[in-house]
Each structure stands twice: as structure tokens, then as C-alpha cells.
Amino acid sequence: MVENKEIIMQELQEVVGSKYVRCDETEISIYTRTMGRLEDLGLRIRGMPVTAKADFVIYPENAKQVSEILKIANKHKIPVVPYGGGSAVFTGSVVPVYGGIVLETKRMDKVKYIDEDSLVVTAEAGIELFKLEEELNKRGFTHGHFGGGFYCTTLGGGIATNGAGRLSPKYGKIGDAVVGLEVVLPNGEIIRTLHVPHHSTGPELSRLFIGSEGILGVITEATIKIYPLPEERLFMSFLFPSVRNAFRAARMIIKQGLKPSLLRVHDENGWAFAPEFRYMRKELSLPEEKGSIMLLMFEGPSEIVKASERVTSAICKREEGKDLGGEPAKFWLDHAWWYFYPRRGPRPFWYGVVETATLFRNHEKLYFALKETLQSKYKDMIIMCDSTHHWHTGASLYFRMLLEKAPGNKSPIEVAEDIEDTAFRLFFKYGGTVSHHHNVGVRFAKYLPEQYGPAYQLLVALKKTLDPNNIMNPGKLVVI
Amino acid sequence: MVENKEIIMQELQEVVGSKYVRCDETEISIYTRTMGRLEDLGLRIRGMPVTAKADFVIYPENAKQVSEILKIANKHKIPVVPYGGGSAVFTGSVVPVYGGIVLETKRMDKVKYIDEDSLVVTAEAGIELFKLEEELNKRGFTHGHFGGGFYCTTLGGGIATNGAGRLSPKYGKIGDAVVGLEVVLPNGEIIRTLHVPHHSTGPELSRLFIGSEGILGVITEATIKIYPLPEERLFMSFLFPSVRNAFRAARMIIKQGLKPSLLRVHDENGWAFAPEFRYMRKELSLPEEKGSIMLLMFEGPSEIVKASERVTSAICKREEGKDLGGEPAKFWLDHAWWYFYPRRGPRPFWYGVVETATLFRNHEKLYFALKETLQSKYKDMIIMCDSTHHWHTGASLYFRMLLEKAPGNKSPIEVAEDIEDTAFRLFFKYGGTVSHHHNVGVRFAKYLPEQYGPAYQLLVALKKTLDPNNIMNPGKLVVI
Known part of the structure; x- marks a missing residue:
């Protein structure tokens, strides 16, 4: 529980209006957990209090308000947890482990500009990826980021965690798609990075915030790449005798410079036991044959897609891949979110x-x-x-x-x-x-010093420089 | 002139041996200028002393020695200018405008590991790009970065300035190719960034140093992407009635998702007056026809290349591009360095x-x-x-x-x-x-505050945090 709660409440209300600061039990409970089934477990493993609770949930509608909120948080030295979709299920990266303010970004949800020449969209960071996709589809475009949390992940949350969608080989991670960001730094300063990729005018500051998990500031707007909806989509599926063959075929596809939009390998156990493949085999009446499955999709001009199919097919056949046709890959993509809800079968140990x-x-x-x-x-x-x-x-x-x-x-x-x-x-x-x-998040932060070695000190220095009061999402990623 | 020159000299000699610290007039003169014809002009425009001279030129052979040198520089608070190929012709980015140590990196020139599975090469930062390319070619690979300074640019210098080669549409800028870096920070700490692209384990620290022009540390080793030498190379050239048509065709090629390795547009004056095109027209007996020229190359599996050719050809013809065949593009690439030496014709005003x-x-x-x-x-x-x-x-x-x-x-x-x-x-x-x-560099640094706006303060904060004594390449990029 923070001190001076009444005073802080009043200051926050002055920024966003009383309607948009909440500290009632229901609201606080909702924002005390993400949707992660594994999160309590993660917190317990880390010895963090599972009873951690936010003190306030606040709903700013623009960068200016975010800036004022961060200034208040600095004054009172209380934590701020930027909240996107809450879909980082495993890591507790938006759990308010030290209380303070949960900064819910979803009121900042406007599409500002779809630029069909530059192939970019500029949108506020709180928009959900599926809503952004709907807006783009109306104009014949796609952003291409279809991750597990597609229906709740926000643009800013995806960038802050550097998430990846199913079509990553073509569209990259959402971090790779960033052309420019607006960020509110921990001290309340609002900055815009250069909105031009591949320049030679200093280091690319956007990259500091991609994957930063909210510890270096709040992303309030992003400009990301978009793509015309493809002229053609072509699916391919191969069953390999072993995962070794499938891995080799995948490496060869990459090495040959082919550009699939989808390229997944599931090992023998994945193909045999994963619920999505049991379901697929039943629905498509596929034989119960053992092996390692590869699912592919190519998109683009018809001629390129067809040429890619021929080259890919030759590679997979050299690795003894049995051609299952396009249907399994298409079925898998059409049911990409089937896996998540509802639970299939009884809960295991x-x-x-x-x-x-x-x-x-x-x-x-x-x-x-x-x-x-x-x-x-x-x-x-x-x-x-x-x-x-x-x-x-x-x-x-x-x-x-x-x-x-x-x-x-x-x-x-x-x-x-x-x-x-x-x-x-x-x-x-x-x-x-x-x-x-x-x-x-909070769950794996303890491994970071070993992961980074001496470079960890650079992460710590960045955090301390930008956030001397350690208000931004403390306890996550870099613990100081 | 630095104070305590004798003492510093002795300390530096202890690190690298007396042979590898130089302060004789010849050596100092060489490293006081890059090869830029426009550089003196640039310095004069900025009011910098054109007579700036290094005090020492030092040739370390590994990161450990670089680390020791930076510690000495910090102790005596003298500048260190990391020197690659000296091929940044316009900006004076390696001119020692405040004297101090020129840190020549070219003794660090070993190829450490060519990884044909991961498609990466790890090499010391002082290797020239053409030498690295030769080593890769022997194994059937290419790095793909053929910039104007190809025959002198070093790996580290290219990354520190985020240079681009002629085949950038396929291979990206050299900064885009970075998978991981070893960097000696200004305080002498040697760090390695994570050598895995597209992770979700904190911000990508390599990006801090790409385009940093030596103000945040010395890159001593880099791991970058490599590519198998292509199965096929196909050239295309189109002459458009106006640059508007050529620009539109180029945008459409991008929008359709085609992946040329080379895609250049030269406007009507470029085609008419640039020496390389006068030479080309003469050598290839091309008609003296006006227009805007587009040069293209596709690389890869034969089938993909041929499909790309058909789609591209249709796009260019819709924009009234006259097909000049493959020869002009091939001639241009074969003579890509013809332009630089010797000077053609008399010096203009x-x-x-x-x-x-x-x-x-x-x-x-x-x-x-x-x-x-x-x-x-x-x-x-x-x-x-x-x-x-x-x-x-x-x-x-x-x-x-x-x-x-x-x-x-x-x-x-x-x-x-x-x-x-x-x-x-x-x-x-x-x-x-x-x-x-x-x-x-030094030449355009004065424009950076306007370019970045409030984000400039973030650049300044990074510089001050990592380099509190401002020893690293002072006067360049971010002036504090």
C-alpha cells in the first residue's frame, strides 16, 4: 500500500478526470493478474508476494496525460506498470508486484494514419492488434502479426515484449516492423524517434524500447510496416520420417533464400500428441502416421508463389518429406486460436x-x-x-x-x-x-545477469539513467 | 597537444609494444585526414581547426588491448578516435579534431568463424570488407555489402556508421546484418551483446552501437549474416520517360513484395550527365536517348529469379519503361568502383x-x-x-x-x-x-538537435552515461 494514497488519487484525478482513476476492489483485482494460468506459479517460484495488488488503475487517453502521470509517480516514488493486453501468460510482466499505478493503455486506441505509399500505419499504442488488422483489411492491407494473443495484445504491448506472430518469416517480429515510436520517458519527457528506417543518423533509438517490457518508459504511439493483402496464398504440408529431416529441410528453405510466410516444424511428439493435431487429423481424416510435420505458406504474386512451391517441394522431397497437400497447413492456420479456448480434457498434474x-x-x-x-x-x-x-x-x-x-x-x-x-x-x-x-518479466529476471554477462551492466546503466527513481515496472527484466 | 605526452606514450607502449604506438609526423599526418576531398571544406564550414592533429596513432591487436587503451585515455582525459577504413568521405567522422589517440583497428583483422549452418561469420572489426568477402567467397558465401568504400571500409567502421552497399535491397545495410557485437565500452569494459537475433530477452543492445560513430565505444568483433553465392543472377534495365514513372515503378516493385538485390533509379540528369552513364553509353553503344534509368538485379534459385523477372517486367512496362535488357545493369555493377578513381576531366568550381x-x-x-x-x-x-x-x-x-x-x-x-x-x-x-x-560526423552534428527534437536529450544521456569523460570521438554526432 502506498503512502499518501488520498493525495496521489487527487493528483491523478486532476490529470485524467475522476472517472478514469480507479481503486475499487473489482478493478484492482482484474489488473493484479494477467490471463496467465502459470503466473501465480511463476510468482511463487520467484518468492514474490502472490497477493501483490495495484493501488490505482488509471486510463490516460494521450501521451500528455501519461507524461503527467509519470511525473506524479516520480514525485511520490511509486511504481507504474504499463498495461497492454495482459497476454504475456508466462512471465507476469504486467503484474504490479510492488503495487502502485497500473497504467492501462487501451483508451489510446486510435488509428492515426494509414499510409498506402510508405506502407506504414501510425496508431496509438493501446489499440489491439486484431482491431488494427480490421482497419487495415478494410483498405486492403495487413500488418501480419498474428500471435497467440492476437485478440487482446496491444500494439504497444507487442512491441514492448517483442512478440512474434505465426507469419513471422515474412512479417518479422512486431519489433522488426517498427519504423518509429512515440515514447514517454520515465521523467515524463515525450520523445519521438526518427521515423525513417535504415538511416545513418545516429543509433536507432526505437530499438531501446523494443523488448524493454515497460522498464524504460511508456510507448504511446507506433508506426509500423504494413503489407498489401497478398494476391495469392498457397499452403503446403509435409510429413517427414524424423524431426532431423524436417529441421534440415527448413534450414535448406532458408538457405535457398525462399520467403515463406509460414514455416513451422513440429516434432514427432508434437504431431502425435498436441491437441491441435489430434483435432486436425480427425477433421481432415488424415492417417495416424508417425513423423514430424512441416506447415508452410507462401504469399505474393502468383508466379513467385508457384515458383517458390516448386523449389520448396524439391527440397522437402529430398529430405523424404511426404507431401500432404495444402489442406493441413490451411486448417492449422484457420484454427490458429482454437488451441487457446476452451480447455480440452482434464487438467494434468x-x-x-x-x-x-x-x-x-x-x-x-x-x-x-x-x-x-x-x-x-x-x-x-x-x-x-x-x-x-x-x-x-x-x-x-x-x-x-x-x-x-x-x-x-x-x-x-x-x-x-x-x-x-x-x-x-x-x-x-x-x-x-x-x-x-x-x-x-518477473519470472525469468533472475537469469538475466547470467544471460548477458558483462553486458548486463549496460542494461542496468540504461535503466538507472532513464529511470533514477526506478518507478517503471520494477521487478521485471532488469532488477535494480 | 596533450599534456604529459611522454608519460602517456610510455603507458600506451606498455599495452601494445613500442612498435605499435606512433607519433612521428608521417603517421600523424596520414591519420589526421580521411580520404575525403570534401572534408577540409566540411571542417572549415564548421569552424573546426583544419590543422587538428592526432597525438598518437595506436595499433591494438585485440579487445583486451583496446580496453587498456581506453582506461589510459580516461585517466588522462584525452580523446580516442576509433579508425576503420577512413572512407567516410564527407563527414570527417574519424578526424581527430581535438587531438588525442587515433585507435587504428586494422590489426584486428582475423576471420574467426564461418558458420555455414547459421549463415553467419564472426570476424574482428578491423578486417576490410573486401578481404572478408574474399574469405567468404572461397567457401561459397557472400556478405553482400558492396559500398563505395568496399576496398577500404572495415567491418567495424561500416557498422559504426551504418553504411549501405549497392545490393542493399537484399542484404540490408550492414547494421541490419548484425547478429551480435563485441564492444569495448568507454570505461574499458568488454561486453558481448546477445548473439541471437529476434529474441524477446531485453532490448537489442547491438543497436546502440550501430550508427554510433564511435562515440559510445569501440566495436572489436562482429557476427553478421552471410548468404550462399546465388545460383543465378539476372540483370534488368529500363529507361523511363520521366523520373516520376521510374519512382512509381520502383514503389510498385516493393509493394508487390518482389525482392531484387539491386534496385536503383537515376533521374534524367543522372542518366544524361553522370560520368558512369556517359561511359556506359559509349562502351555499350547505347543511343543518346533521354529518360530516367532503372537498374535491377535478381538473385537466387533460377525459378524464382525468372518469375521475378516476369512480374517486374510487367510493372515497368505499365510505367512506359523501355526494356534495355540486362547489359546496362550488369555493366554498371561490374564498374561500380570505376567512378571513384581516377578523376575524370578537370576539377569544377x-x-x-x-x-x-x-x-x-x-x-x-x-x-x-x-x-x-x-x-x-x-x-x-x-x-x-x-x-x-x-x-x-x-x-x-x-x-x-x-x-x-x-x-x-x-x-x-x-x-x-x-x-x-x-x-x-x-x-x-x-x-x-x-x-x-x-x-x-563533425560536419553535420550541428543539425542533430533539430533532427531529433526532444529525443536528442536521450542521445545526450546515453553518451554521458557511457562516456562521462567524453573521451570517445568527441565533436562527432552528439556534441556535449
Whole structure:
């Protein structure tokens, strides 16, 4: 509980009007948790108080108001947690672990300018990605960022956590799409980065805020790349005898310079056990054949798409991929959010996820090392792995792990702690990161000094310089 | 002249050995100028002493030595100018305007690791881009960065100035290719950024140093993307009735998602008067026809290249482009460095360049605004413009200006000052940057506060935090 609550309340009300500052129990409860099922667990693992509560929820409508709010927070030295969609399910990155102000950004939701020549859209940071997409679709464009949280993730939240959508090979991460940002710095100063990509006029300041998880300021507006809706979409699906073949084919697709919009590999367990593939096989009457599945999509001018199909097909066949046609990939994309709601089947004893990004030289090694290490520790665990975001130099690995029954007398928290720690040890050994697209938050912050080594001091210096009172989302990412 | 020169000399010699610290007149003279013909002019315009001289030239061979040198510089509070190829011809970005130490990086020139799976190369920062390319070619790869300074630019220098090569549409700027950096911070701390692209594990620290012009530290090693040498290269050339048609065709090529490796537009004056095109027309016996020329190249799997050719051809023909075949584009690329040496013809009264990057919505407007404004001021000036780097959202504009005779009684310096100032006023009006790929240096630093607005304070804060004694390349980019 902050001191001087009444005084602060009054000051905040003067900025946004009394209607837009809330401290009633209902509102506070809502903003004390994100939608993460795993979040309480994460907080308990980190020894953070699970009873953490915001003191205020505030709804500013523009950067000027955000600026005033941050000045008030500095004066009273109370935390400010910028809140987007609350869809960072694993990391608790918007949980107000030290109370203070939850700064809800969703009133800042206007599309300011769709620029069909420059292929950019400028919008306020609180707009949800699906709403922005709807506005763009009306004009024949797309932003291309269809992540798990598509229906709740905000533009600013996506950028602050550097999230990734299903079509990342073409559209990049949302951070890659940023052309320019408006940011309110912790001291209340409103800045605009240069809104021109690829210049040679100083370091690209936007990049400081991409993936910064709200610890360096509040993103209030973003200008990101858009793309014309494609002339043609072509789907392909291949079932490989093993994940090794699928990984090799994926690397060759990248190496040949092909530009798929979708390129996912799911290993044998993923194809066999993941609920979305059980559902797909049933709906499409696919045979119960073992293997590792690759789903692809190409978009663009018809001729390029067809040429890409021929080259890709040859690559996949050289790796003994069985052509399942376009339907599985299309079905998967059409049901990309089916997975999330409602829950399918009974709750297991434990379910968890770890995910990382690494260079291709370590990608396959890390896959086998982690799978074998965990499987030998937990014989009954089902370990499924997806390699779902392919870049020029490497890819993500996303492990879903399921224990139907308790292993010995371990509690779910003990299992989670053990598995996470085992995973991160191997991630670091094989040059992987704490996260490819889930972010760090409160849950994984303790791993950051090891991840960064001496460079961690640079992160700390940035944080201290920009936010000397440590008001911005304290306890997340960089803990000072 | 620094104080305690003898003492500093001795300390530096202890770090690198006496052979590798020089303060003889010859060496000092060499490192007091880059190869820029326009540099003295630039310094005079900025009122900087043209007689500025380094006190020491030092040749470290590794990051550890660089670290020790920076510690010595901090102790004595003397400037350190990291020196790459010295090929930033216009901006004086490595001129030691306040004396001190020129830190020559070219002994750090080893290729450490070519990773054919991850498609990256790790090399020390002092290696020249052409040498790195030779090493990669032996293994069937290319880095793809063929800028004007290809034969002298170093890897670290290219990254520190965020330079661009002729094949930027495919390979990006060299800054875009960075996967990870080793940097010695001004305080001597050696850090490595995360060597994984597209992660969600904090802001991408590499980006702080890309385009930082040596004011935030010394890049000592870089890991950048590489590409297999292409299966096929296909050239195309079109002559458009006007630059408007050529600009429109270029925008459509981008909008359709085509991926040329080379995409250049030269306006009517460029095609008519630029020495490289006079030479080309003569050598290829091309007709003396007026128009705006577009040069293209596609690389990759044969099928994709051929499909790209068909789509591009249709776009260019819709804009009344006359197909000149592949030969002009191939000739141009084969002679890409012909332009630089030796000088062709007599020295004019004045020759100058300004260049910028802007979004497509302003690109054509800025082109005409600047051309008309300058032409009305200087009737006899030949103004040639190239739009040579095309990105998803915008492109560069590169103006070459030539006055054979003095305009009235103005001196070359007065002409340069007037033209630069006129150009920058219009750049800012149309959302352009101080530079697309030449960088800022000492010459254009005075425009940065206006360019950045309130965000300039963030640049200043970064500089002051990382380099409290202001030893790193003072007087460049951000002047504190």
C-alpha cells in the first residue's frame, strides 16, 4: 500500500478526470493478474508476494496525460506498470508486484494514419492488434502479426515484449516492423524517434524500447510496416520420417533464400500428441502416421508463389518429406486460436512451457540435449517441441511438457523449478536466450545477469539513467 | 597537444609494444585526414581547426588491448578516435579534431568463424570488407555489402556508421546484418551483446552501437549474416520517360513484395550527365536517348529469379519503361568502383553531395522540392539525383551537384554552406534524415538537435552515461 494514497488519487484525478482513476476492489483485482494460468506459479517460484495488488488503475487517453502521470509517480516514488493486453501468460510482466499505478493503455486506441505509399500505419499504442488488422483489411492491407494473443495484445504491448506472430518469416517480429515510436520517458519527457528506417543518423533509438517490457518508459504511439493483402496464398504440408529431416529441410528453405510466410516444424511428439493435431487429423481424416510435420505458406504474386512451391517441394522431397497437400497447413492456420479456448480434457498434474531462440548451429543439438535430459529425469513426461519461427540465422524452439501424474513426491512448483532450471542451463550452453517471444518479466529476471554477462551492466546503466527513481515496472527484466 | 605526452606514450607502449604506438609526423599526418576531398571544406564550414592533429596513432591487436587503451585515455582525459577504413568521405567522422589517440583497428583483422549452418561469420572489426568477402567467397558465401568504400571500409567502421552497399535491397545495410557485437565500452569494459537475433530477452543492445560513430565505444568483433553465392543472377534495365514513372515503378516493385538485390533509379540528369552513364553509353553503344534509368538485379534459385523477372517486367512496362535488357545493369555493377578513381576531366568550381532517407509519401515531393529550390537559386548548376537504396517504407535520395563556374562572387565554401542548409531545411520539412548512409560526423552534428527534437536529450544521456569523460570521438554526432 502506498503512502499518501488520498493525495496521489487527487493528483491523478486532476490529470485524467475522476472517472478514469480507479481503486475499487473489482478493478484492482482484474489488473493484479494477467490471463496467465502459470503466473501465480511463476510468482511463487520467484518468492514474490502472490497477493501483490495495484493501488490505482488509471486510463490516460494521450501521451500528455501519461507524461503527467509519470511525473506524479516520480514525485511520490511509486511504481507504474504499463498495461497492454495482459497476454504475456508466462512471465507476469504486467503484474504490479510492488503495487502502485497500473497504467492501462487501451483508451489510446486510435488509428492515426494509414499510409498506402510508405506502407506504414501510425496508431496509438493501446489499440489491439486484431482491431488494427480490421482497419487495415478494410483498405486492403495487413500488418501480419498474428500471435497467440492476437485478440487482446496491444500494439504497444507487442512491441514492448517483442512478440512474434505465426507469419513471422515474412512479417518479422512486431519489433522488426517498427519504423518509429512515440515514447514517454520515465521523467515524463515525450520523445519521438526518427521515423525513417535504415538511416545513418545516429543509433536507432526505437530499438531501446523494443523488448524493454515497460522498464524504460511508456510507448504511446507506433508506426509500423504494413503489407498489401497478398494476391495469392498457397499452403503446403509435409510429413517427414524424423524431426532431423524436417529441421534440415527448413534450414535448406532458408538457405535457398525462399520467403515463406509460414514455416513451422513440429516434432514427432508434437504431431502425435498436441491437441491441435489430434483435432486436425480427425477433421481432415488424415492417417495416424508417425513423423514430424512441416506447415508452410507462401504469399505474393502468383508466379513467385508457384515458383517458390516448386523449389520448396524439391527440397522437402529430398529430405523424404511426404507431401500432404495444402489442406493441413490451411486448417492449422484457420484454427490458429482454437488451441487457446476452451480447455480440452482434464487438467494434468503439471503442464509447462519453455521456449528459446538459438542459431542454427546449436538448434538441433539443443533440441536433442533438452529432450533427452528432461526425458531421462521424467520418464512419463510427454515432451512436444515446435520450431515455429525461422529466421535467416536460427530459429525458436518451443517445448510443451505434460505430466499426467505426479513424479514421485514432487509438487508442481518443484517440478516447474527443476525443469526451468534444467532448461535454462542447456539454453545457455547452446547459445539460447531466456525467451524467443514470451519475454522475461518477473519470472525469468533472475537469469538475466547470467544471460548477458558483462553486458548486463549496460542494461542496468540504461535503466538507472532513464529511470533514477526506478518507478517503471520494477521487478521485471532488469532488477535494480 | 596533450599534456604529459611522454608519460602517456610510455603507458600506451606498455599495452601494445613500442612498435605499435606512433607519433612521428608521417603517421600523424596520414591519420589526421580521411580520404575525403570534401572534408577540409566540411571542417572549415564548421569552424573546426583544419590543422587538428592526432597525438598518437595506436595499433591494438585485440579487445583486451583496446580496453587498456581506453582506461589510459580516461585517466588522462584525452580523446580516442576509433579508425576503420577512413572512407567516410564527407563527414570527417574519424578526424581527430581535438587531438588525442587515433585507435587504428586494422590489426584486428582475423576471420574467426564461418558458420555455414547459421549463415553467419564472426570476424574482428578491423578486417576490410573486401578481404572478408574474399574469405567468404572461397567457401561459397557472400556478405553482400558492396559500398563505395568496399576496398577500404572495415567491418567495424561500416557498422559504426551504418553504411549501405549497392545490393542493399537484399542484404540490408550492414547494421541490419548484425547478429551480435563485441564492444569495448568507454570505461574499458568488454561486453558481448546477445548473439541471437529476434529474441524477446531485453532490448537489442547491438543497436546502440550501430550508427554510433564511435562515440559510445569501440566495436572489436562482429557476427553478421552471410548468404550462399546465388545460383543465378539476372540483370534488368529500363529507361523511363520521366523520373516520376521510374519512382512509381520502383514503389510498385516493393509493394508487390518482389525482392531484387539491386534496385536503383537515376533521374534524367543522372542518366544524361553522370560520368558512369556517359561511359556506359559509349562502351555499350547505347543511343543518346533521354529518360530516367532503372537498374535491377535478381538473385537466387533460377525459378524464382525468372518469375521475378516476369512480374517486374510487367510493372515497368505499365510505367512506359523501355526494356534495355540486362547489359546496362550488369555493366554498371561490374564498374561500380570505376567512378571513384581516377578523376575524370578537370576539377569544377564546386562539386557537392547531399543525401537523405525518407518515407515514400515524401520521397517524390522532396525530390522535386529540392531540385527546384536549388535550380532556381543556381541556374547553371547540374543537379543529378539517384534513388539507390529502396526499403519497404521508403528510399534514399542522393543528390550530386556540379557548378562549372562560380555563381556571382560566392566562394566554394559559401556555396556549400548555402546548399547544405537549403537541403537540410527541406529534408526536415519532408521527414528526411541528415544522412541515409554517409553518417553525421563533425560536419553535420550541428543539425542533430533539430533532427531529433526532444529525443536528442536521450542521445545526450546515453553518451554521458557511457562516456562521462567524453573521451570517445568527441565533436562527432552528439556534441556535449
